[in-house]
Amino acid sequence: MSQKVGLVGIGKIARDQHIPAIAGSEEFELAATASRNAGVDGVAGYGSLAELLEAEPDVGCISLCTPPQVRYADARAALEAGRHVMLEKPPGATLSEVHDLQALAAHKGVTLFASWHSRMAAAVLPARAWLSQRDVTAIRVSWREDVRQWHPGQDWVWQAGGLGVFDPGINALSVLTAIMPRAIHLAEATLDFPENRDTPVAADLTFRDPLGAEVTARFDWLHEGPPEWDIHIEAGESALLSHGGARFSVAGEEIAGGEDREYPGLYARFAELIAAGESEVDLSPLTHVADAFTLGQRRRAAPFHW
Amino acid sequence: MSQKVGLVGIGKIARDQHIPAIAGSEEFELAATASRNAGVDGVAGYGSLAELLEAEPDVGCISLCTPPQVRYADARAALEAGRHVMLEKPPGATLSEVHDLQALAAHKGVTLFASWHSRMAAAVLPARAWLSQRDVTAIRVSWREDVRQWHPGQDWVWQAGGLGVFDPGINALSVLTAIMPRAIHLAEATLDFPENRDTPVAADLTFRDPLGAEVTARFDWLHEGPPEWDIHIEAGESALLSHGGARFSVAGEEIAGGEDREYPGLYARFAELIAAGESEVDLSPLTHVADAFTLGQRRRAAPFHW
Numbered sequence: 067m068s069q070k071v072g073l074v075g076i077g078k079i080a081r082d083q084h085i086p087a088i089a090g091s092e093e094f095e096l097a098a099t100a101s102r103n104a105g106v107d108g109v110a111g112y113g114s115l116a117e118l119l120e121a122e123p124d125v126g127c128i129s130l131c132t133p134p135q136v137r138y139a140d141a142r143a144a145l146e147a148g149r150h151v152m153l154e155k156p157p158g159a160t161l162s163e164v165h166d167l168q169a170l171a172a173h174k175g176v177t178l179f180a181s182w183h184s185r186m187a188a189a190v191l192p193a194r195a196w197l198s199q200r201d202v203t204a205i206r207v208s209w210r211e212d213v214r215q216w217h218p219g220q221d222w223v224w225q226a227g228g229l230g231v232f233d234p235g236i237n238a239l240s241v242l243t244a245i246m247p248r249a250i251h252l253a254e255a256t257l258d259f260p261e262n263r264d265t266p267v268a269a270d271l272t273f274r275d276p277l278g279a280e281v282t283a284r285f286d287w288l289h290e291g292p293p294e295w296d297i298h299i300e301a302g303e304s305a306l307l308s309h310g311g312a313r314f315s316v317a318g319e320e321i322a323g324g325e326d327r328e329y330p331g332l333y334a335r336f337a338e339l340i341a342a343g344e345s346e347v348d349l350s351p352l353t354h355v356a357d358a359f360t361l362g363q364r365r366r367a368a369p370f371h372w
Numbered sequence: 373m374s375q376k377v378g379l380v381g382i383g384k385i386a387r388d389q390h391i392p393a394i395a396g397s398e399e400f401e402l403a404a405t406a407s408r409n410a411g412v413d414g415v416a417g418y419g420s421l422a423e424l425l426e427a428e429p430d431v432g433c434i435s436l437c438t439p440p441q442v443r444y445a446d447a448r449a450a451l452e453a454g455r456h457v458m459l460e461k462p463p464g465a466t467l468s469e470v471h472d473l474q475a476l477a478a479h480k481g482v483t484l485f486a487s488w489h490s491r492m493a494a495a496v497l498p499a500r501a502w503l504s505q506r507d508v509t510a511i512r513v514s515w516r517e518d519v520r521q522w523h524p525g526q527d528w529v530w531q532a533g534g535l536g537v538f539d540p541g542i543n544a545l546s547v548l549t550a551i552m553p554r555a556i557h558l559a560e561a562t563l564d565f566p567e568n569r570d571t572p573v574a575a576d577l578t579f580r581d582p583l584g585a586e587v588t589a590r591f592d593w594l595h596e597g598p599p600e601w602d603i604h605i606e607a608g609e610s611a612l613l614s615h616g617g618a619r620f621s622v623a624g625e626e627i628a629g630g631e632d633r634e635y636p637g638l639y640a641r642f643a644e645l646i647a648a649g650e651s652e653v654d655l656s657p658l659t660h661v662a663d664a665f666t667l668g669q670r671r672r673a674a675p676f677h678w
Contacts, residue, residue: 138557142582160663161467162557162656166582169555226561226669249475251444251468255532264669276448276472350468356662357466363532363570364670 069340070097072125072149074115074140075132076104078220079154083183084131087329093337098122115140119147127340130154133222134229138163141178145170150177152336156236156352157181159227168347178345179336182240186331187311188324193299194245196316200301202247204280208296209238210289213267219372223265230265232355234295235285239351241297241311242283250275252354255362260370267367271358375646376403378431378455380421380446381438382410384526385460389489390437393635399643404428421446425453433646436460439528440535444469447484451476456483458642462542462658463487465533474653484651485642488546492637493617494630499605500551502622506607508553510586514602515544516595519573525678529571536571538661540601541591545657547603547617548589556581558660561668566676573673577664 071094073084085106088096098110100118105111112118118125128144130137131154138158144151145167157180158164164180171178184190211234213223222228229236243249253274257266267288273281295310305316313323339346377400379390391412394402404416406424411417418424424431434450436443437460444464450457451473463486464470470486477484490496517540519529528534535542549555559580563572573594579587601616611622619629645652 138580159667160558161659162555162663163580165659166555166557227667229666249468249472251472252466259670274444274469353467353471353662356659356666357468359665360467360535360662361465361533364565 068093068095069127069337070095070122070125071127071129072098072100072115072118072122074100074118074128074130076101076106077131080131083329084129087333090330091333091337094127094333097125115143119143119149126150127152127336129336134159135222135225135227138167141167142170145174145176145178148174148176150179150336150340152179152181152332155180155182155240156229156233156355157347157349158352161349161352161356164347164349164352168345171345175343177336177339177343178347179339180347180349181332181336182237182348182351183328183332184237184241184311185244186328186335187241187309188327189307189314189322190241190244190311192322193305193307193311193314196305196314197245197299197301198247202279202299202301204300205242205246205282206298207238207242207283208294208298209235209283210286211293211295212290213287214372216293224263224370226264228265229355230263231267231269231285231287232265232358234287235269235283236351236355237310238283238285238295238297239354241307243348243350243354245297245307248275248277249350250281252357252361255358256365257358257362258365258367260367262369267370269358269362374399374401375433375643376401376428376431377433377435378404378406378421378424378428380406380424380434380436382407382412383437386437389635390435393639396636397639400433400639403431421449425449425455432456433458433642435642440465441528441531441533444473447473448476451480451482451484454480454482456485456642456646458485458487458638461486461488461546462535462539462661463653463655464658467655467658467662470653470655470658474651477651481649483642483645483649484653485645486653486655487638487642488543488550488654488657489634489638490543490547490617491550492634492641493547493615494633495613495620495628496547496550496617498628499611499613499617499620502611502620502627503551503605503607504553508585508605508607510606511548511552511588512604513544513548513589514600514604515541515589516592517599517601518596519593520678522599530569530676532570534571535661536569537573537575537591537593538571538664540593541575541589542657542661543616544589544591544601544603545660547613549654549656549660551603551613554581554583555656556587558663558667561664562671563664563668564671564673566673568675573676575664575668
């Protein structure tokens, strides 16, 4: 039996990913949307989440894909109304607000799912299993893409709280933290801020691993041409987790891979959590981002214009 | 019976606070120091913590007052060597590294105490008790001091990871989070970075309170004259927690206050935790700081010179 889900924030990610994933899901049906200036044909549309919650008491699940700067108020309202909530990544603009939502979800007895879509990429679990059997000595993350292609005209990414290049970079960190056999933490960072923007366009991170592996990451948002979403691994053999986690090769030979099922995977996980009466909120990717902003050296970069 | 403590980092805060507090403590005796270029007369001095740990197996407790950027490696080494550890504030340069230390302390079965000295100020507990009985509607934190007086020549405060004005500001946040009856979180922030420095010299913070109180904070490091370490509270009556938490007045009348016993209070708490076999690591003040760096709008300010 499928559950009714309300989708909040009908923008690029909703149309590209959430709506098709819900349409293909046996667990959910899209019953309502809330968005200031867009809707979905054939689905009840509201101008705000408050209106949706009031008018649709049977919509038991709310999926939020609004920008992180405004997500908290909606998440809180949905939890207060006793609905299960799934959050797009990053789960909020601050760590503290997500702690607050966690406490509220526990208090209300509903599910809160802070989703990390890249962790659902086809080769992430195989890579994790491979790494768990080996001594990793080095990891080099290279996450380069063209902001003009992937966030066309989306000014919120450049506004304070929009994370800038950490918006894609947090995908890399969600994969890195999923495949690493142990916790690492940031030791040094450099962040390049365009002089007319509030968030960085590039970042270099150096992590400290208690067991001594060299772990670095380079995020670049001005990379033209096809994106490079790669994690290079040294662990006796050389391995590469590429295409954002979709393909895994060892010594040049592909040993795992598959089609893109990230968002279907997220909704399946959301359904599992609801059925089990559990929440899943892993803040480690956002914590690394907050650490980078806190610890990082700021450099001024050329102004950015669309 | 007093326990032997080793003090790491013999700088201003060690001489001003830790050494007198240990000298006046019945629970601890200063048995050794580690510092690159200073020692304490009559106490075994080592050039590094590694040497101290090797030479002094009976020193069961280590207190770290080195700058946050270098504290992790020492904390890890001390915990690995099975010693109890007390951390000056802030407990680290990143949240993730403190999570790592927490896990290590639990694994080794020793105490980790992330200290917040301002929480030990004489009027903090009375203010907390007063607030817990009332509906707070507004809190305005004003934390202004002269960096040249309180951190003379300490360049680490201006280096990435040194937190800048959040070094004193985190004291305010440690008090705010101790007296507030509920969790709040940052909604907006503005950070002023001197153009020749990596950390901010001033900050304005606006918090969101789930119950609607207006909570703001202003940190200023170029305030000349006597410091202003005040928290103004509206809760039916007007109250003021001033002098960094040492005095509390309601409607202009002082109802709590006392002499400065912050560091003696910390060492007493460290002893309690060791006796109970517990750790105490509340990261909420550092989380608010990380949130401010992540969410905050950056403004350029005039260069800072000592």
